[in-house]
Amino acid sequence: MPDGTTGTGIGAAVKRVEDFRFLTGKGNYTDDINRPGQSYAYILRSPHAHAKITSIDSSAAKAAAGVLAVFTGEDMQVGSLPCGWQIHSKDGSPMLEPEHPPLAKGKVRYVGDQVAVVIADTYSQAKDAAESIVVNYEVLPAAVSMSDALTDKSLVHDDIGSNLCFDWEIGDEAAVDEAMSKAAHITKIDLVNNRLVPNAMEPRAAVGEFDAATGEYTLYTTSQNPHVIRLLMGAFVLSIPEHKLRVVAPDVGGGFGSKIYHYAEEAIVTWAAPKIGRPIKWVADRSEAFISDAHGRDQINHAELALDANGKFLALKVQTQANMGAYLSTFAPCVPTYLSATLLAGTYTTPAIHANVKAIFTNTVPVDAYRGAGRPESTYLIERIVDQAARETGIDKVEIRRRNFIPADAFPYQTPVALQYDSGDYEATLSSATKIADVAGFAARKAEAASRGKLRGMGYSTYLEACGIAPSAVVGSLGARAGLYESAEVRVHPTGSVTVFTGTHSHGQGHETTFAQLVSDRLGLPMENIEISHGDTNKVQFGMGTYGSRSLAVGGEALIRAVDKIIDKAKKIAAHVLEASADDIEFKDGNFTVAGTDRSMAFGEVALTAYVPHNFPHDELEPGLDEKAFYDPANFTYPGGCHICEVEIDPETGVTEVIKFTAVDDVGRVINPMIVEGQVHGGVAQGIGQALLEYAAYDDSGQLVTGSFMDYTMPRADNFPKFDVTTEGTLCTHNTLGVKGVGEVGAIGSPPAVINAVIDALWDRGVRDMSMPATPEKVWSALQAAE
Amino acid sequence: MATVSMTVNGKSVSGEVEPRTLLVQFIREQLHLTGTHVGCDTSQCGACVVHVNGDSVKSCTMLAVQADGSDVTTIEGLANGDTLHPMQEAFRDNHGLQCGFCTPGMVMSAVDLLKKNPKPSEGEIREWLEGNICRCTGYHNIVKAVQQAAQA
Numbered sequence A: 001m002p003d004g005t006t007g008t009g010i011g012a013a014v015k016r017v018e019d020f021r022f023l024t025g026k027g028n029y030t031d032d033i034n035r036p037g038q039s040y041a042y043i044l045r046s047p048h049a050h051a052k053i054t055s056i057d058s059s060a061a062k063a064a065a066g067v068l069a070v071f072t073g074e075d076m077q078v079g080s081l082p083c084g085w086q087i088h089s090k091d092g093s094p095m096l097e098p099e100h101p102p103l104a105k106g107k108v109r110y111v112g113d114q115v116a117v118v119i120a121d122t123y124s125q126a127k128d129a130a131e132s133i134v135v136n137y138e139v140l141p142a143a144v145s146m147s148d149a150l151t152d153k154s155l156v157h158d159d160i161g162s163n164l165c166f167d168w169e170i171g172d173e174a175a176v177d178e179a180m181s182k183a184a185h186i187t188k189i190d191l192v193n194n195r196l197v198p199n200a201m202e203p204r205a206a207v208g209e210f211d212a213a214t215g216e217y218t219l220y221t222t223s224q225n226p227h228v229i230r231l232l233m234g235a236f237v238l239s240i241p242e243h244k245l246r247v248v249a250p251d252v253g254g255g256f257g258s259k260i261y262h263y264a265e266e267a268i269v270t271w272a273a274p275k276i277g278r279p280i281k282w283v284a285d286r287s288e289a290f291i292s293d294a295h296g297r298d299q300i301n302h303a304e305l306a307l308d309a310n311g312k313f314l315a316l317k318v319q320t321q322a323n324m325g326a327y328l329s330t331f332a333p334c335v336p337t338y339l340s341a342t343l344l345a346g347t348y349t350t351p352a353i354h355a356n357v358k359a360i361f362t363n364t365v366p367v368d369a370y371r372g373a374g375r376p377e378s379t380y381l382i383e384r385i386v387d388q389a390a391r392e393t394g395i396d397k398v399e400i401r402r403r404n405f406i407p408a409d410a411f412p413y414q415t416p417v418a419l420q421y422d423s424g425d426y427e428a429t430l431s432s433a434t435k436i437a438d439v440a441g442f443a444a445r446k447a448e449a450a451s452r453g454k455l456r457g458m459g460y461s462t463y464l465e466a467c468g469i470a471p472s473a474v475v476g477s478l479g480a481r482a483g484l485y486e487s488a489e490v491r492v493h494p495t496g497s498v499t500v501f502t503g504t505h506s507h508g509q510g511h512e513t514t515f516a517q518l519v520s521d522r523l524g525l526p527m528e529n530i531e532i533s534h535g536d537t538n539k540v541q542f543g544m545g546t547y548g549s550r551s552l553a554v555g556g557e558a559l560i561r562a563v564d565k566i567i568d569k570a571k572k573i574a575a576h577v578l579e580a581s582a583d584d585i586e587f588k589d590g591n592f593t594v595a596g597t598d599r600s601m602a603f604g605e606v607a608l609t610a611y612v613p614h615n616f617p618h619d620e621l622e623p624g625l626d627e628k629a630f631y632d633p634a635n636f637t638y639p640g641g642c643h644i645c646e647v648e649i650d651p652e653t654g655v656t657e658v659i660k661f662t663a664v665d666d667v668g669r670v671i672n673p674m675i676v677e678g679q680v681h682g683g684v685a686q687g688i689g690q691a692l693l694e695y696a697a698y699d700d701s702g703q704l705v706t707g708s709f710m711d712y713t714m715p716r717a718d719n720f721p722k723f724d725v726t727t728e729g730t731l732c733t734h735n736t737l738g739v740k741g742v743g744e745v746g747a748i749g750s751p752p753a754v755i756n757a758v759i760d761a762l763w764d765r766g767v768r769d770m771s772m773p774a775t776p777e778k779v780w781s782a783l784q785a786a787e
Numbered sequence B: 001m002a003t004v005s006m007t008v009n010g011k012s013v014s015g016e017v018e019p020r021t022l023l024v025q026f027i028r029e030q031l032h033l034t035g036t037h038v039g040c041d042t043s044q045c046g047a048c049v050v051h052v053n054g055d056s057v058k059s060c061t062m063l064a065v066q067a068d069g070s071d072v073t074t075i076e077g078l079a080n081g082d083t084l085h086p087m088q089e090a091f092r093d094n095h096g097l098q099c100g101f102c103t104p105g106m107v108m109s110a111v112d113l114l115k116k117n118p119k120p121s122e123g124e125i126r127e128w129l130e131g132n133i134c135r136c137t138g139y140h141n142i143v144k145a146v147q148q149a150a151q152a
């Protein structure tokens, strides 16, 4: 709902400020940074999923040409890589939290686990020397699948005594059982949410540096949240106080969650830099990224939905197994719990919900948040079981959704699983999507496809998500070890230009444009007078970074509050100069005017006055014009909407083609529609990727068999049509801007729409189920089996 | 070590390289032209695409010594000062980039497409760009950008 479509204000599709540097090759990514005297690190990684390290002989490597040092876990006696969330099991006991050393000590627990670091003058020297390190392993049986791990036959961590990290529940089980006993119908479903590799196009990288003169460490890293890395690494791993540790996340080539976490390599290069007295660069190659970036999803769900005779949902019961991998990554425990199970009401009035989540350690790469983080898993579950319930009860799949929607006049709406939705209109987004997708013409298209021997299907997802993470009052009570507020500083310079320091980080989202639009709109200044600074802990006061679609809903709100403080102070300055009361000063279009008079000052004049003050009443008015705000949201935000996917399947080959994808998303107020639509496109592509193409597969011994772009099917340009993306709907009620967030909706809403469409296409041929990814082989086999 | 000489973005350059040095390493590490990116180690992603003697090439699949004597254009050589090449302009107009990491390779590849096929269909654009992976955009706006550039 743009307020205006011209100029640079809210609602205008302003072209991005950051594009010129990216388009001309002038971006500054971590691997582009080269420090004087820089050396290079190569990390030797475990080839085994589970093994005891009985000895390491690195003498040959240490003697190799150009090698400066070799370190192992025995050398690197530092703190454990911390986890940011603590979950309590249903019996009240805290989750099991194993030690996570940056370099393995005594045991390796997944293929890719860090064993040693070689530092040399060049990267090739470090890599070549690593080959001469002799590591003796005693290979142990690996717990690769969650079902194997649950037997505890082979313990990933001996010292904690179990592979069950926690056994958590939410909701009222008795109420659910009661409702189930009275149901006219119960639909059951078993689902696998396929494991994914995030694969941001820029591989992770880190440069560590130590200045002996000042005692200051600097880490340049591919991070979505440099302050969080400074806090976690400084306080918990390396014991470096914040004032001696600078973390810089420069241009970052995509994150999708995988660059939130504090990774071992960041600690290794920072810790080793003073030891060798030179800066150290580490850059992952893609194969290394596959086995060292946190993976995403990987849940197994069983769900039961109880319905009355009219198709109204009475209760939902869910059992989830969530793979944590070998160690707890920074956000991992909150993904299947507070970011997933709390969403199980979806857009529906289901009055009773209970979920049990078992989090399980396995000998695989740690699993953590990936675009959507928990919400795609619950959305997939809800939207699949709703479709199945429609099939089983004979109620139309759109009708069954309508009968169960939370009505537009029922907000704020308290769900039975902790969250209170503030706004939404699911009927509206569904009706719009139905029109745009031309549902009315589908039968004819299906018939036409059938005449060519092809199978058409249409699938829906009327989803909802919770983002803008996170209100500290809510998440603190849920186990977060920190509230996820955000901060902004607005520094007005003497001649009236403005630098904004934001604690969020942009790695593709275009904050340099959107945030400048906000300030431009509110202060009446041209965009080019506003600079957005982010990503450097020595410049930016503090920040929690960017993930969970939080930058605008939380960071933008902090920014608005800082701008309003600027306006307040500027009014006082103008009042002083214009000899009026501050209450009588009006601010409009960049001018401060005494109400009802023609006496006014331009923004730039006030700025200059602030820095060259005359006779300020010092007890009331300080010089300068520089304000900060920290904003802790009152609630999550709740984007939602409707995705409709139309597919065509070739029964001869099993190939599924997405013919049309329609997304109507309610993301609250839109600041820059061009950027918003781009976010949805990217999310939808990742969602279709999960549904049709991507899968991180391990073999029984714990080797990642899809460990390169040759084996892991990344979505490519010829996998998609153009998408039909629009936004409409309601405003968030608890932030000034009314914004909800858009970064993840595409990836959350789309997978069930795709799979529901695939099942719809195959239904008449007798196929009743399909798992992700719906590869040609799976589709073809399902068709053969159904014949 | 071998000596290689080539023209890069109109300038003659030369350097000492190991026989195994890739063209992309020579460009990034010795010429400090860091606009060309490395996104994989299996020649799949296209982040490293440059032009060698006018054709798009994945510079991670070519040795620096193989490019000896050739004429290389990288993303840094595409714009004319502050005036963007029409393909760069089209990417900006259509929001064909987000994080920007795939962008240099994507743009260089798309420029070569239009040289070889000035009026490609949407399907031809998608097929041509199949060797360039973008994780951010869903390709929608990249395709629109190439279509706009083809109109120009």
Ligand code: FES
Pocket (backbone or CB within 6 Å): B037, B038, B039, B040, B041, B042, B043, B044, B045, B046, B047, B048, B049, B058, B059, B060, B061
């Ligand atoms: S770096 Fe991926 S194709 Fe060259």
Ligand code: FES
Pocket (backbone or CB within 6 Å): A201, A253, A254, A508, B096, B097, B098, B099, B100, B101, B102, B103, B133, B134, B135, B136, B137
């Ligand atoms: S813009 Fe980020 S990978 Fe393409």
